[in-house]
Amino acid sequence: xxxxxxxxxxxxxxxxxxxxxxxxxxxxxxxxxxxxxxxxxxxxxxxxxxxxxxxxxxxxxxxxxxxxxxxxxxxxxxxxxxxxxxxxxxxxxxxxxxxxxxxxxxxxxxxxxxxxxxxxxxxxxxxxxxxxxxxxxxxxxxxxxxxxxxxxxxxxxxxxxxxxxxxxxxxxxxxxxxxxxxxxxxxxxxxxxxxxxxxxxxxxxxxxxxxxxxxxxxxxxxxxxxxxxxxxxxxxxxxxxxxxxxxxxxxxxxxxxxxxxxxxxxxxxxxxxxxxxxxxxxxxxxxxxxxxxxxxxxxxxxxxxxxxxxxxxxxxxxxxxxxxxxxxxxx
Numbered sequence: 001x002x003x004x005x006x007x008x009x010x011x012x013x014x015x016x017x018x019x020x021x022x023x024x025x026x027x028x029x030x031x032x033x034x035x036x037x038x039x040x041x042x043x044x045x046x047x048x049x050x051x052x053x054x055x056x057x058x059x060x061x062x063x064x065x066x067x068x069x070x071x072x073x074x075x076x077x078x079x080x081x082x083x084x085x086x087x088x089x090x091x092x093x094x095x096x097x098x099x100x101x102x103x104x105x106x107x108x109x110x111x112x113x114x115x116x117x118x119x120x121x122x123x124x125x126x127x128x129x130x131x132x133x134x135x136x137x138x139x140x141x142x143x144x145x146x147x148x149x150x151x152x153x154x155x156x157x158x159x160x161x162x163x164x165x166x167x168x169x170x171x172x173x174x175x176x177x178x179x180x181x182x183x184x185x186x187x188x189x190x191x192x193x194x195x196x197x198x199x200x201x202x203x204x205x206x207x208x209x210x211x212x213x214x215x216x217x218x219x220x221x222x223x224x225x226x227x228x229x230x231x232x233x234x235x236x237x238x239x240x241x242x243x244x245x246x247x248x249x250x251x252x253x254x255x256x257x258x259x260x261x262x263x264x265x266x267x268x269x270x271x272x273x274x275x276x277x278x279x280x281x282x283x284x285x286x287x288x289x290x291x292x293x294x295x296x297x298x299x300x301x302x303x304x305x306x307x308x309x310x311x312x313x314x315x316x317x318x319x320x321x322x323x324x325x326x327x328x329x330x331x
Contacts, residue, residue, distance in 0.1 A: 014222045017081015020074040021219030025212050027071035034064040043141045043204075044197045050122070050137050051130050058123035065116050072109045079105035082158050082218070085225050089165035097164065101157025108150035114143045138194075145190040148183035148204055151211055155180035158218065168221050176214045182207030 038057050041050045054061065079102040086098040118140040122133055159176030162168040186193055186204035193200045 104153030
């Protein structure tokens with residue numbers, strides 16, 4: 001009996017994270033669509049305006065904040081999926097840009113949880129006592145503005161990591177870095193942004209709008225991402241644990257499930273191919289296969305690849321040197 005995988009189990013984790021990125025972007029936009037038209041006070045607004053809004057629109061604030069727990073869960077899933085898509089490429093280079101970006105996503109979740117908690121506290125107490133509103137709103141503005149630091153961290157880490165791994169395009173990286181610059185500048189100028197309403201507040205606004213577009217584009221890249229096949233059981237196929245170093249040197253590229261190996265035998269070379277079990281007459285026995293990708297092996301050399309895993313060179317059948325054919329045909 002053959003079981004068919006459901007769409008849930010068949011979907012790779014990075015692709016699931018791409019869907020989560022779209023969900024996260026949609027929910028944070030909807031959360032603002034609910035409260036912004038009703039007159040949500042801007043950063044640095046007068047306390048009378050704050051009191052009036054939360055005193056009359058407390059229920060609407062509750063509706064808007066109801067979307068945020070799901071948004072934070074989707075943001076975490078998106079960040080983890082980006083790490084899963086980039087970690088193999090980064091591991092080969094000894095980098096960790098994706099972890100920098102994931103840290104930014106988690107920290108912005110925590111910071112904005114404080115922002116939402118303060119809004120709920122003001123909405124639930126303003127109708128009874130407004131004495132605490134001034135201090136709560138000042139803390140709200142500070143957290144809201146400084147949260148740009150963590151958004152910038154997420155943008156920088158995932159933009160650089162995604163581009164170096166070949167996951168996103170150059171324009172996408174540039175867009176993310178520009179958005180990060182605006183958000184980080186707004187966070188750096190937080191005292192001026194809070195105390196002086198004016199054009200400085202637009203830095204964070206434009207940076208946030210660019211962040212939403214960047215999220216949607218990154219989600220698209222993750223959905224289109226072809227996951228690397230898992231490493232076969234028994235560990236990586238290396239010269240150390242399968243063949244003596246004096247007889248072969250194996251190099252992995254990003255996509256293959258198994259290695260395609262070339263080995264020297266008496267009279268020439270033998271090359272492994274898809275689903276081939278070769279060299280049964282020798283002391284070592286090895287199964288070689290390639291699934292949903294390609295694989296290469298070499299003897300006494302290195303295989304150089306581009307950042308996206310494609311080989312720099314094109315392999316061709318080895319042409320025998322002059323005299324080899326005659327010697328092989330000799331009795």
